[in-house]
Amino acid sequence: MKRTMQVALATAALALVPQLVQAQEMEKSTAVKGGIQMKGWMGKVDGKEAKAGLTVDSAKFVAMGPGMHATTGPAITYWNPEMKGKGDYVVKATFSEREYMGLNNHPHPYGIVMGGNDMGTDNESYLYCAAYGNGNFIVRGMGPAPFQMNGRGGTSEAVHKAEAKGKPVTQEIAMQVKGDKVSCIINGTEVASYSKTELVAAGKLKSTDGVVGFRMGHNTDAHIAGFSIGKP
Numbered sequence: 367m368k369r370t371m372q373v374a375l376a377t378a379a380l381a382l383v384p385q386l387v388q389a390q391e392m393e394k395s396t397a398v399k400g401g402i403q404m405k406g407w408m409g410k411v412d413g414k415e416a417k418a419g420l421t422v423d424s425a426k427f428v429a430m431g432p433g434m435h436a437t438t439g440p441a442i443t444y445w446n447p448e449m450k451g452k453g454d455y456v457v458k459a460t461f462s463e464r465e466y467m468g469l470n471n472h473p474h475p476y477g478i479v480m481g482g483n484d485m486g487t488d489n490e491s492y493l494y495c496a497a498y499g500n501g502n503f504i505v506r507g508m509g510p511a512p513f514q515m516n517g518r519g520g521t522s523e524a525v526h527k528a529e530a531k532g533k534p535v536t537q538e539i540a541m542q543v544k545g546d547k548v549s550c551i552i553n554g555t556e557v558a559s560y561s562k563t564e565l566v567a568a569g570k571l572k573s574t575d576g577v578v579g580f581r582m583g584h585n586t587d588a589h590i591a592g593f594s595i596g597k598p
Contacts, residue, residue, distance in 0.1 A: 393471050394418075395584040398439040400426025407446050407579075410486050415440035415584070425582070433591035436476075437469075438582045443492070445485055445579030449595055451543065457578040458540035458551075459593040463586075466499040466528035466535050473498040474583030480541040480548075481507075481565070482577035491572045493565060494581045495550030495558070499528040499535040505550050505558050509570040516558055524555035543574050544598045 395415055401423040402409055409422040418440075425439030436444065451457060461476050477496025484490045493507040493515075503525050505515040528535035540551040549559040565571045578595055582588065 393585065395420055395424070395438070395440045396469070397424035398426045398437050399423075400428065400437070402444070403428040404434060404444075406448060407444055408486060409442050409444045410490070411440040411442045415442075430589060431591075433589055434593065435587075435589050436580075436582050437587045438584055441582065441584040443479055443485075443494075443579060443581045445479060445482055445577045447485070447577055449579070450575070450577050451480055451595055452575045454544050454598055455595055456540055456542040456544075456551075456598045457593075457595040458538065459580060460536060460538045460591045461497070461580075462534065462536045462589045462591070463499055463528070464534050464589070465532050465587070467531045469587055470585040473500045473502065474586045475502075475504055476537075476582045476586055476588050477503075477539045477580065478541045479579040479581050480543070480576065481571045481574045482579065483572045484510075485577055491570070492576065493541070493548070493571055493574075495539060495541050495552070496581060496583070497525050497537040497539055497552055499526070499537075501525045501527045503550070503552060503557055505560075507565075507570060511569065513570055515560060515565075520558065522552065522555065522557040524553045524557055526553060538592075541578075542598050548574060 420440040425442050426437045475496035475498050479492050479494045482492040491509045495505050497503045502519050504519040542549045546562050549556045
């Protein structure tokens with residue numbers, strides 16, 4: 367009887383997987399009015415978002431308190447062309463979701479962009495490290511096609527987890543270039559690192575030098591505080 371119950375539960379769990387995947391795939395980007403209201407900043411939505419008719423004006427990026435606030439809309443990358451990293455540097459910011467999964471039906475990422483070159487064009491390249499409010503993180507980039515450095519993502523105890531949907535969660539995210547190593551640091555812990563030769567290659571980065579910024583997944587709302595660039 368016990369064995370039969372275990373098999374039944376396992377079968378039921380497997381049956382839910384396609385439904386969960388389908389639910390995630392069905393979640394469409396919902397346009398938000400506002401556009402970029404931060405002087406000197408630029409943005410670009412992902413290719414599939416652009417094909418769906420969404421633009422930077424389909425998300426809202428504004429100054430708020432001692433920082434900035436972004437609400438999407440389409441998955442989007444923001445950068446300031448005057449802010450560039452060269453040689454050894456670290457760029458960081460603190461991202462705060464006031465309501466975890468407040469605009470979506472599954473966790474969406476947000477994080478730091480570095481090594482940006484030819485930004486806003488069809489030949490752009492950059493790397494980003496982003497966290498989710500469920501303890502996961504990803505290291506990915508554009509070169510100019512999307513590429514992944516840690517597959518579909520990884521987990522780390524350093525990444526904060528929201529108590530539940532609608533609860534607040536905060537992540538301090540940094541990307542650091544020091545010598546031959548490029549690191550993703552979340553809440554003070556290095557969660558991933560790569561050599562420059564792994565990153566500066568065909569289909570990936572043109573250089574680790576370049577503009578810096580941040581990236582927001584679609585249908586995501588977060589406050590960004592303490593955005594800065596300096597020496598490691």
